[in-house]
Amino acid sequence: MLAQRPLGLDADSIGANFRHYFAHTLGRSGECYTTHYPYKALAMTVRDRLMERWIKTQKAYDEAQCKRAYYLSLEFLMGRSLGNAMLNLGITDEVTGALYDMGIHQEEIAENEPDAGLGNGGLGRLAACFLDSCATLQLPVKGYGIRYEYGMFRQDIEDGFQVEEPDHWLRDGNPWEIERPEYTQRISFGGRTEFHSDQHGKLRAHWVDTHDVLAVPYDIPVPGYCNGTVNTLRLWQSAATDEFDLDEFNAGSYTEAVGAKNSAENITMVLYPNDASESGKELRLKQQYFLASASMQDILRDWRRRHDHDFSNFAEKVCFQLNDTHPTITVAELMRLLMDEEGMEWDDAWQITRSTMAYTNHTLLPEALERWPVRLFEQLLPRLLEIIYEINARFLAEVAARWPGDTERLRRLSIIEEGHEPQVRMAYLAIVGSFSINGVAELHSNLLTSGLFKDFYELWPEKFNNKTNGVTQRRWLAHCNPGLRNLISDTIDGDWICHLEQLRKLEAYAHDAGFRNRWHEVKKANKQRLADLVEQECDVRFNVDSMFDIQVKRIHEYKRQLLNILHVIHLYARIKAGETKHMTPRCVLIGGKAAPGYLQAKLIVKLINNVAQVVNRDAQVGDLLKVAFFPNYRVSAMEVICPGTDLSEQISTAGKEASGTGNMKFMMNGALTIGTLDGANIEIREEVGDDHFFLFGLTEPEVVEARQSYDPKSIIKADFNLSRVMDLLEKGHFNQFEPGIFDAIIRSIRDPHDPWMVAADFASYVEAQERAGAAYGNRDGWTASSIFNTAASGKFSTDRTMQEYNEDIWKLESVACKDCKPEN
Ligand SMILES: *Cc1c(COP(=O)(O)O)cnc(C)c1O
Numbered sequence: 001m002l003a004q005r006p007l008g009l010d011a012d013s014i015g016a017n018f019r020h021y022f023a024h025t026l027g028r029s030g031e032c033y034t035t036h037y038p039y040k041a042l043a044m045t046v047r048d049r050l051m052e053r054w055i056k057t058q059k060a061y062d063e064a065q066c067k068r069a070y071y072l073s074l075e076f077l078m079g080r081s082l083g084n085a086m087l088n089l090g091i092t093d094e095v096t097g098a099l100y101d102m103g104i105h106q107e108e109i110a111e112n113e114p115d116a117g118l119g120n121g122g123l124g125r126l127a128a129c130f131l132d133s134c135a136t137l138q139l140p141v142k143g144y145g146i147r148y149e150y151g152m153f154r155q156d157i158e159d160g161f162q163v164e165e166p167d168h169w170l171r172d173g174n175p176w177e178i179e180r181p182e183y184t185q186r187i188s189f190g191g192r193t194e195f196h197s198d199q200h201g202k203l204r205a206h207w208v209d210t211h212d213v214l215a216v217p218y219d220i221p222v223p224g225y226c227n228g229t230v231n232t233l234r235l236w237q238s239a240a241t242d243e244f245d246l247d248e249f250n251a252g253s254y255t256e257a258v259g260a261k262n263s264a265e266n267i268t269m270v271l272y273p274n275d276a277s278e279s280g281k282e283l284r285l286k287q288q289y290f291l292a293s294a295s296m297q298d299i300l301r302d303w304r305r306r307h308d309h310d311f312s313n314f315a316e317k318v319c320f321q322l323n324d325t326h327p328t329i330t331v332a333e334l335m336r337l338l339m340d341e342e343g344m345e346w347d348d349a350w351q352i353t354r355s356t357m358a359y360t361n362h363t364l365l366p367e368a369l370e371r372w373p374v375r376l377f378e379q380l381l382p383r384l385l386e387i388i389y390e391i392n393a394r395f396l397a398e399v400a401a402r403w404p405g406d407t408e409r410l411r412r413l414s415i416i417e418e419g420h421e422p423q424v425r426m427a428y429l430a431i432v433g434s435f436s437i438n439g440v441a442e443l444h445s446n447l448l449t450s451g452l453f454k455d456f457y458e459l460w461p462e463k464f465n466n467k468t469n470g471v472t473q474r475r476w477l478a479h480c481n482p483g484l485r486n487l488i489s490d491t492i493d494g495d496w497i498c499h500l501e502q503l504r505k506l507e508a509y510a511h512d513a514g515f516r517n518r519w520h521e522v523k524k525a526n527k528q529r530l531a532d533l534v535e536q537e538c539d540v541r542f543n544v545d546s547m548f549d550i551q552v553k554r555i556h557e558y559k560r561q562l563l564n565i566l567h568v569i570h571l572y573a574r575i576k577a578g579e580t581k582h583m584t585p586r587c588v589l590i591g592g593k594a595a596p597g598y599l600q601a602k603l604i605v606k607l608i609n610n611v612a613q614v615v616n617r618d619a620q621v622g623d624l625l626k627v628a629f630f631p632n633y634r635v636s637a638m639e640v641i642c643p644g645t646d647l648s649e650q651i652s653t654a655g656k657e658a659s660g661t662g663n664m665k666f667m668m669n670g671a672l673t674i675g676t677l678d679g680a681n682i683e684i685r686e687e688v689g690d691d692h693f694f695l696f697g698l699t700e701p702e703v704v705e706a707r708q709s710y711d712p713k714s715i716i717k718a719d720f721n722l723s724r725v726m727d728l729l730e731k732g733h734f735n736q737f738e739p740g741i742f743d744a745i746i747r748s749i750r751d752p753h754d755p756w757m758v759a760a761d762f763a764s765y766v767e768a769q770e771r772a773g774a775a776y777g778n779r780d781g782w783t784a785s786s787i788f789n790t791a792a793s794g795k796f797s798t799d800r801t802m803q804e805y806n807e808d809i810w811k812l813e814s815v816a817c818k819d820c821k822p823e824n
Pocket of ligand 1: 120634
């Protein structure tokens with residue numbers, strides 16, 4: 001039916017298609033000088049080539065009758081799609097050439113694409129990297145998420161303060177999605193439960209008097225690397241039902257009845273901008289249930305399409321991965337659908353649920369552990385609360401049988417936290433409902449089983465495992481760093497873009513002076529590109545001969561941007577005191593968004609900006625030190641930042657960063673890390689070796705020990721450098737016309753209860769920075785270390801991460817599609 005000849009991947013076919021869209025679909029002529037329409041025409045040209053592979057892939061999965069996995073996440077931080085799609089289709093050169101012949105620069109028009117910023121930071125970007133690797137490994141994995149009308153806010157800096165602006169990313173349309181109204185689902189909220197006997201005399205629950213909302217899916221293609229596979233990310237948007245409130249309507253309140261549309265459409269209006277902390281807002285719980293219910297109904301619909309109402313081998317053919325506790329209500333929703341809609345008994349439904357759900361934990365921070373008031377559940381999701389109560393009752397009976405009389409243990413393990421305001425502990429629901437629970441780096445997984453989830457580990461040790469995070473080398477090396485990609489491909493054989501461990505072959509060239517020079521030149525060109533961006537965004541000029549010392553990530557006290565800026569102040573004080581002998585010139589760049597309600601984080605942004613002002617305006621400082629705050633840090637910015645970085649700052653308090661993935665992007669692009677023994681830093685150092693990593697700071701057990709008698713005031717007193725830095729801060733040197741604004745920061749450093757122990761690691765940090773500075777002075781040594789870092793980064797590919805998830809948790813067969821570029 002409707003057989004089509006495949007679209008050509010050569011420059012001529014691409015050029016012809018582009019002209020067709022530009023003139024015939026968009027109606028533009030050669031006199032159109034904005035780059036917006038060329039971008040749209042190119043996006044459609046590339047999208048057409050994804051479409052045919054997308055349809056074929058879905059057909060191949062159906063025919064293979066393969067097992068499938070579903071990745072459920074409230075966040076997918078996809079960034080831009082065009083460059084990645086061209087890379088994965090293997091047509092970047094053809095497109096660039098075809099456009100060049102028309103006088104159009106591909107890189108320039110690609111800048112028109114807004115980032116799809118549907119996530120906060122690491123957790124959302126991880127989900128995006130996972131999808132890329134699954135498609136490249138040809139694994140039948142589908143992502144499910146929310147199509148937020150407004151993504152992560154845009155960060156402006158005014159007078160050094162962060163100001164949030166809405167991110168209306170869909171304003172100019174989104175060529176990378178297609179609406180699928182035929183798969184619209186209906187989601188219920190509120191109401192109450194009634195029980196009726198069915199025709200077999202069995203008691204069945206009915207959730208009645210509900211307020212319903214529609215979930216409309218939008219599909220985004222996820223291409224694998226040059227393999228013909230295109231997987232799917234399905235994002236749900238809320239919409240009102242067409243049923244007006246009849247009472248209001250008949251009472252003449254037409255506009256009020258229509259107004260109810262608003263509250264339905266609000267559900268997917270905006271992404272909550274909190275990273276590693278919970279909002280506790282009712283709308284957020286609605287978003288979570290909206291995603292869970294829409295996705296589960298959709299997956300069951302697709303199951304019935306292929307198996308009718310036979311669920312006997314559902315658990316062998318389906319697996320769900322929960323990205324943190326955010327989609328955990330899925331556990332109760334699957335139970336509800338199997339029992340109330342499919343008429344299954346509790347035990348059968350529970351057997352299916354707990355053998356299909358797998359949960360990934362992303363944090364040890366107590367403020368990030370989700371708890372929802374029972375009262376809120378009663379109002380919003382009464383049927384789901386009943387199911388959660390039943391899950392808990394049966395679970396606690398199991399615990400009581402294992403540890404008779406241990407009521408304290410029952411209290412500790414209960415999914416319901418008792419107290420003045422009883423709460424549902426979402427992480428416990430996720431653990432009880434899952435067959436696999438994983439952390440995201442070795443240290444993090446070990447801390448989970450020895451601390452936070454110790455009781456559960458005693459009960460079910462076999463459920464717990466580690467899956468160290470990664471990043472996709474397609475976006476984070478091949479796409480964002482073409483200079484290095486070409487140098488690597490010219491140097492080593494083997495398909496490193498799909499087998500990143502091949503990068504180890506680069507080690508043999510680290511001692512080759514000619515190769516080192518070429519490596520250095522690539523880095524220098526990338527630094528120039530970054531310096532141009534910094535000048536444009538921050539109005540600060542970076543000199544490419546200086547060391548580029550960079551920390552970009554969400555602003556959070558545990559990530560210790562404060563420690564970084566204290567070191568900058570220390571360098572400034574040294575320069576002002578004339579202690580500049582053997583000092584390595586540095587350009588320090590710090591960037592990241594603070595959650596709008598996180599005042600201490602916003603104050604740290606202000607301090608960085610004020611220090612930058614003072615340092616950059618001081619003629620005596622000159623080129624020895626430059627400081628800039630990079631506004632609106634996001635995926636597309638990181639694509640320029642990580643290739644141009646010399647020194648990657650990964651300086652969290654040990655035991656606080658679950659994994660980190662920014663650290664991996666920097667390493668892959670040849671940056672050296674200065675870091676603590678935290679998260680995946682530990683594994684990075686293991687891979688590259690201590691000689692090419694600047695280690696400092698307390699270890700996790702040392703942090704726990706030092707807390708007992710932490711006395712920052714005497715640490716400051718005993719440390720000349722830190723005293724001098726505190727002196728400048730306390731005398732208001734960086735806030736001469738804004739008296740007192742940094743008092744809360746000064747207090748936090750001097751606080752014996754400072755959870756992040758900034759003063760404890762300061763001296764060790766300064767010492768490691770001196771080693772880094774000295775090492776940078778030896779150009780050949782530094783370049784060799786840079787090569788060793790890239791060479792050792794193979795482990796941190798999400799291809800490896802996904803293979804581990806698949807071997808240990810999902811157990812999917814890969815399904816091959818025909819290669820997308822047979823002529824190559
Ligand atoms: C990789 C990435 C992150 C995660 O950075 P960490 O340093 O691991 O916290 C956050 N935001 C963006 C835009 C990223 O690309």
